[in-house]
Amino acid sequence: xSAATHFTAPLQSSPAMFTDExxxxxxxxxSQTIAAWVRSAAGQRxxxxxxSILRKFAxxxxxxxxxxxxxDEIEHxxxxxxxxxxxxxxxxxxxxxxxxxx
Amino acid sequence: MELNVLDPFGDYExxxxxxxxxxxxxxxxxxxxxxxxFKDNVVDAVxxxxxxxxxxxxxxxxxxxxxxxxxxxWAGEDRSIHAPDIAITRAGYKTLFTHPKDIAAPPTxxxxxxxxxxxxxxxxxKSSATSPTPILSSKETAVRFSPSSxxxxxxxxxxxxxISSKKTNSCTC
Numbered sequence: 001x002s003a004a005t006h007f008t009a010p011l012q013s014s015p016a017m018f019t020d021e022x023x024x025x026x027x028x029x030x031s032q033t034i035a036a037w038v039r040s041a042a043g044q045r046x047x048x049x050x051x052s053i054l055r056k057f058a059x060x061x062x063x064x065x066x067x068x069x070x071x072d073e074i075e076h077x078x079x080x081x082x083x084x085x086x087x088x089x090x091x092x093x094x095x096x097x098x099x100x101x102x
Numbered sequence: 103m104e105l106n107v108l109d110p111f112g113d114y115e116x117x118x119x120x121x122x123x124x125x126x127x128x129x130x131x132x133x134x135x136x137x138x139x140f141k142d143n144v145v146d147a148v149x150x151x152x153x154x155x156x157x158x159x160x161x162x163x164x165x166x167x168x169x170x171x172x173x174x175x176w177a178g179e180d181r182s183i184h185a186p187d188i189a190i191t192r193a194g195y196k197t198l199f200t201h202p203k204d205i206a207a208p209p210t211x212x213x214x215x216x217x218x219x220x221x222x223x224x225x226x227x228k229s230s231a232t233s234p235t236p237i238l239s240s241k242e243t244a245v246r247f248s249p250s251s252x253x254x255x256x257x258x259x260x261x262x263x264x265i266s267s268k269k270t271n272s273c274t275c
Contacts, residue, residue: 069137089172097124
């Protein structure tokens with residue numbers, strides 16, 4: 001099952017498994033390559049995205065803030081990788097921005 | 103076509119929307135970056151808030167920092183630092199965001215409210231012996247203490263009028 005421990009992750013982030021330079025190299029590729037890398041990184045660590053019990057709260061808050069957007073499988077995997085401390089938050093954002101724009 | 107984009111820093115063209123880390127200008131992409139940051143951090147943010155015995159303005163700032171500091175370097179900083187002269191509304195709504203000074207200020211009662219309750223007791227005693235005028239004053243006091251009046255006191259009309267005359271932009275974050 002998922003290694004993305006949604007409810008046990010500490011507030012302080014531990015060191016990620018990839019350096020910013022390594023992630024930047026991935027981010028400089030195209031969307032398909034980024035998606036393949038994300039699936040591979042998650043698959044190798046048996047990480048899956050599982051919605052948290054606060055999903056409905058998060059969705060309601062998003063609707064109230066006029067930001068009712070749907071994230072796809074890759075974006076959810078990026079969140080799961082961050083929660084499993086495979087990526088830092090900045091690395092997750094960098095990869096998501098690149099994935100969406102390339 | 104001119105875009106109506108919130109740009110308090112004045113560098114949207116070069117630094118992207120609100121100087122986000124990735125210099126993204128596409129608002130649809132920004133919305134997804136914000137949504138992912140929110141989903142990633144909302145559990146920790148709520149958990150932190152539940153541990154707090156009481157909430158203060160600093161908790162509002164810290165919650166914003168926790169939720170969005172992966173997207174914006176200024177997340178969690180007081181709005182008066184970066185956008186002191188801009189009135190902000192939620193896109194599609196007319197209501198202005200509360201000014202940071204109003205959020206930070208402790209709740210206070212209107213300064214015009216008469217002293218209670220000793221004054222009332224004395225007034226009642228006098229009114230029964232003289233005229234009904236003090237009773238009218240007592241009703242007026244009750245109106246001033248009503249919840250709606252208290253809210254108005256926390257955000258004076260003069261403040262709203264002052265900022266609404268300035269430039270108003272829409273915010274999606």
